[in-house]
Amino acid sequence: MLTRTPDYYSSFRCLAGACPHTCCAKWEVVIDPDTAGRYEAVPGPLGERLRAALVRDEDGDWCFPLQGERCPFLDGENLCEIHRQLGEAATSVTCREHPRFTEDYGPFREITLSASCPAANALLLGSEAPLTFREEGSMEEPADHDTALLLALRDRLLAVLADRRMPLRRRLERFLTAALAAQDALDTWDEDALSALAAGELPPEPPRVEDGPGLFPDALGLLSGLEILEPDWRELLRQAETAPAAEVPEPLLERIAVYFAFRYLLKAVNDGDLLGQAQLCLLAVLTVERLAPVTGLGEALRRFSCEVEHDDGNLEALLEAFRQETPPLAAFFRQLG
Numbered sequence: 001m002l003t004r005t006p007d008y009y010s011s012f013r014c015l016a017g018a019c020p021h022t023c024c025a026k027w028e029v030v031i032d033p034d035t036a037g038r039y040e041a042v043p044g045p046l047g048e049r050l051r052a053a054l055v056r057d058e059d060g061d062w063c064f065p066l067q068g069e070r071c072p073f074l075d076g077e078n079l080c081e082i083h084r085q086l087g088e089a090a091t092s093v094t095c096r097e098h099p100r101f102t103e104d105y106g107p108f109r110e111i112t113l114s115a116s117c118p119a120a121n122a123l124l125l126g127s128e129a130p131l132t133f134r135e136e137g138s139m140e141e142p143a144d145h146d147t148a149l150l151l152a153l154r155d156r157l158l159a160v161l162a163d164r165r166m167p168l169r170r171r172l173e174r175f176l177t178a179a180l181a182a183q184d185a186l187d188t189w190d191e192d193a194l195s196a197l198a199a200g201e202l203p204p205e206p207p208r209v210e211d212g213p214g215l216f217p218d219a220l221g222l223l224s225g226l227e228i229l230e231p232d233w234r235e236l237l238r239q240a241e242t243a244p245a246a247e248v249p250e251p252l253l254e255r256i257a258v259y260f261a262f263r264y265l266l267k268a269v270n271d272g273d274l275l276g277q278a279q280l281c282l283l284a285v286l287t288v289e290r291l292a293p294v295t296g297l298g299e300a301l302r303r304f305s306c307e308v309e310h311d312d313g314n315l316e317a318l319l320e321a322f323r324q325e326t327p328p329l330a331a332f333f334r335q336l337g
C-alpha cells in the first residue's frame with residue numbers, strides 16, 4: 001500500500017496534558033464496537049466506570065457522553081485515564097487516529113493532520129517553505145483510470161497554487177478557473193480535455209463575470225447558518241465581517257490553500273464534484289484570511305477546521321450550497337479578481 005502524507009507528518013507529537021485545546025473536550029467521541037466490546041472484560045473500578053459510561057447515541061453508535069464538555073475519562077491533568085491505566089491500544093479508534101484524516105483510495109491512501117489540532121496546526125504554519133508531500137510504500141496494483149486522472153488533475157491544481165512566480169490572489173483565481181474547466185470536461189467525460197488540463201494546458205483567463213458583490217459578507221452568513229461546535233463561532237464570524245484586513249504572509253496562506261486542496265479535491269472521485277471541492281477550499285482559505293485579524297492566523301485556521309472540517313453535515317451543506325449557486329460561482333471570481 002502506498003501512503004502519501006504532508007512533509008511534516010512524521011514531526012507530529014501530541015501535546016497530551018500540555019495541549020491548550022485538547023481533543024478530549026467539546027467533541028463526543030464515538031467508541032467503535034470492537035473497543036466497546038473489549039470494555040466488557042476490563043476488571044476493577046475502571047472497568048465498571050467504562051461500562052457505566054457507555055451509551056448509544058442517536059445514530060446507534062457507542063459513545064461516552066461529555067460531562068461538563070469533557071470526556072468523562074479526561075483527568076485533572078488533562079490526560080486520558082484509559083490510556084494511562086490500560087495503554088493507548090485500549091482507547092477507541094477515533095482517539096488513536098486523531099488528528100489524522102485518512103482517505104483510502106484502494107491501492108493508495110492519504111493521511112493528513114487536522115489543523116484543528118494545535119500541534120498539527122503549528123507544524124503547518126511553522127514554515128514558509130512550499131508544502132510538499134511524501135510517499136511511502138508502493139501500489140500493488142495501479143489506481144483505476146478515473147482516480148489516476150483525478151490524481152493528475154489534483155497535482156496540476158496543487159502546482160498552480162504553489163507557483164510563486166505570481167501573486168497568490170492570481171493563483172487562486174487560476175485554480176478556480178482550471179477547476180471550472182475540469183468540471184466541464186468531467187461532466188461530459190471529455191478525456192482529451194481532462195488529460196490536456198492535467199498536462200498543464202490551462203485556460204489562460206478566468207471567465208467574464210458580471211459586476212456584483214464578492215463572496216463576503218454573504219459567505220460568513222452561510223457559515224453562520226451551519227451547525228456550530230462552540231458558541232462564540234458565530235460572533236467571531238460577525239466580527240470578521242467588519243474587521244480591517246490583516247497582512248497574512250502569502251507563503252502561509254499558500255500552505256493553507258495547499259493543505260485544503262490536497263485533502264479535498266480527490267474526494268471528487270466519489271461524486272464527480274471537483275468544482276464544489278475547489279470552491280470549498282477557496283471558501284476555507286479566504287475565510288481564514290478574513291478571520292485572522294480577529295483571532296490570529298493559526299487560531300482562525302484551527303477554528304475553521306473544528307467547526308467545518310470535523311462536521312460531515314457542514315461539509316455536505318456547503319457543497320450543496322455551491323450546487324445551488326448560493327453563493328454564486330461568479331462571487332468567487334469577483335472576490336479574487
Ligand code: SF4
Nearest residue numbers: 014015019023117119
Ligand atoms: S488536539 Fe492534538 S495535541 Fe491536543 S490532545 Fe488532541 S491530538 Fe494531542
